[in-house]
Amino acid sequence: MGEAVVGIIGMGDMGKMYARRISDAGWRVHACDVPDKYEQLKAEFSGRPNITIFPNGHLVSRSSDWIMYSVEAKNMDAVVSAYGPSTKQGAIVGGQTSTKAPEIAAFEAHLPADVEIVSCHSLHGPGVNPKGQPLVIIQHRASDASVTLVRKILSCFEPNFVPLSAEKHDRITADTQAVTHAAFLSMGTAWQANNQFPWQVPRYVGGIENVKINLMLRIYSNKWHVYAGLAILNPSAKQQIRQYATSVTELVKLMTGGHRKAFTERIYAARKAVFGDPGSKKEGREELLLQDELLDRFSLGEKSAERVKNSQLSLLAMVDCWWKLGIVPYDHMICSTPDADVMTADAIQLFRLWLGITEYLYRNPELLDECIETALSDRTFVQDDLEFCFAARDWSARVSLGHMDGYREKFETIQTYFAPRFEEATKVGNEMIRTIEENLSSRKKSGGG
Structure with a gap:
């Protein structure tokens, strides 16, 4: 030829x-x-x-x-x-x-x-x-x-x-993957630091927690260099991971300092920038990506009779980070848009699920207010939130310094801790992704989203 x-x-x-x-x-x-x-x-x-x-x-x-x-x-x-x-x-x-x-x-x-x-x-x-x-x-x-x-x-x-240009390629890759990976890496680090298997802790079973745990395990079951290269060698990724750590830190300072007004105003400002005000045209762009019955279905542990309140710091910091960086996550989610074509199938799925649980929280005013109140008044999660803050800052520091060996050492330590559950989590995670993708596809065909 x-x-x-x-x-x-x-x-x-x-x-x-x-x-x-x-x-x-x-x-x-x-x-x-x-x-x-x-x-x-x-x-x-x-x-x-x-x-x-x-x-x-x-x-x-x-x-x-x-x-x-x-x-x-x-x-x-x-x-x-x-x-x-x-x-x-x-x-x-x-x-x-x-x-x-x-x-x-x-x-x-x-x-x-x-x-x-x-x-x-x-x-x-x-x-x-x-x-x-x-x-x-x-x-x-x-x-x-x-x-x-x-x-x-x-x-x-x-x-x-x-x-695409090389710069545009790297920026979109960072937008859709770098901060998402940093959030899940920090979750695993915090749980390991507290000697927790989260599916054994009632406050981490059910709903949003199922997605967080399954995707955290999905990332740690892969090879470290898959994430290290993207984070350390992509200039846009470094900036975004640094901002995520900054958002986590600043929110924790407001929470632990009892700065109710400043904390609440910041959460609402981020919601408006990313999702719009409740009832607005921007906020009502489409039906929620994820629904209660799907969120509750895929658990590695037994759900408690009563849902346990959670500050959801990882999600609050994500929307704060998107707001500070001027990222509109929907621009990279739908495959038919030019920018979204830059994402792999697995990255699309992971990013869609992460955006889905974030949207689920922010477009539910009662649930968001509950998280704000929990963050400010309930000391149940303060130890977990502090460890998450330490973890986010540590991952950001390793990425900023460009230490591949330091990244690998940290990743493989956490990987070893969770390794016994990878096989089961992979099966549950794959089924969760398949079911959610089928649900979204059927809704699109029926004109429901």
């Missing part, structure tokens, strides 16, 4: 998926990974005549017309500095990382001036059928003809192409 040669440096799961799909479409592929994997990769792809495995990236760079670096963002600078100078004259180079700032910086620092830059990001895992999935195309330093060639190569995925 194609005369151009596609180079792939980095043959992890995504690199292999790209190699197979592109070669099956008729393009020649030159690929490599670290030298230790040379013989293994040669054997693995020996039955594919369109794929040639090389022992190093110099040979791939010298012989390919579009070279894609499929390596982790934290390793991008080192790999590009090694192989970038060998790039074929007039070639096109791109990357497949989830954070574009370090990727583009590496390209600008180490590629010859005549090399054009067209990057990409497939917003799905290697085991997902790419047909119809969003695929970001970033025309950074390139002609329209080069972009056309890259799109032609990648059209074999039958994707939904989304043109």
Whole structure:
């Protein structure tokens, strides 16, 4: 089909998926990974005549017309500095990382001036059928003809192409994922610090708590670097995580200081900015994303006879953070909007659930007032809220300092604590997400939301 040669440096799961799909479409592929994997990769792809495995990236760079670096963002600078100078004259180079700032910086620092830059990001895992999935195309330093060639190569995925700048890509990724992850990481840290398994504590069973616990466990059951790279290497993410920690801290100071008027006014101001006043056109944009019967269904513990009041600090701080940053969360939630196309299916689900429980609280005036009163007058949650504040500040500090090892140490400590419940939580969480997605889909079809 194609005369151009596609180079792939980095043959992890995504690199292999790209190699197979592109070669099956008729393009020649030159690929490599670290030298230790040379013989293994040669054997693995020996039955594919369109794929040639090389022992190093110099040979791939010298012989390919579009070279894609499929390596982790934290390793991008080192790999590009090694192989970038060998790039074929007039070639096109791109990357497949989830954070574009370090990727583009590496390209600008180490590629010859005549090399054009067209990057990409497939917003799905290697085991997902790419047909119809969003695929970001970033025309950074390139002609329209080069972009056309890259799109032609990648059209074999039958994707939904989304043109974005690198900065816009990273900002949307931060908006939809960075602060959400920080909130759940802080929840797990606070529960571990208090030696709590929250599903065993009556005040954390039922309703909103089910979603919080299941999604916290979902995040900690994954690998640490999935979240560390996004948080530490994305400049927008650092800013947003810092603001979340600031919002938590300032709200706790108002709560513990007994500043009722200032605390209440701040909560209401954030509600108005993000959700609108009760009854307003903005507030009534659609039916609630989540309903009582769904929230109560998926629990890891036994629900108590009487619902226990909660200050919901993590949710109050989230809306405060969105308000302070000028983020409108609905802009990134509905898949048909251009910005939302940047989100992976799993990120859409997690963000929708997080927005759903936040909206559930803020669009219920009685429940919101109950949380405000609990935060100001009920000492039941003060220990938990203080630990949550410490956790949010600690995660923000680790991200701001850029300490990958520090991030990993903290993450894996909490991960070990909750690990015995991951299998059960994954089953419950998957069923919860599936049921809620089906419910939302049926409501849309019936015109109910």
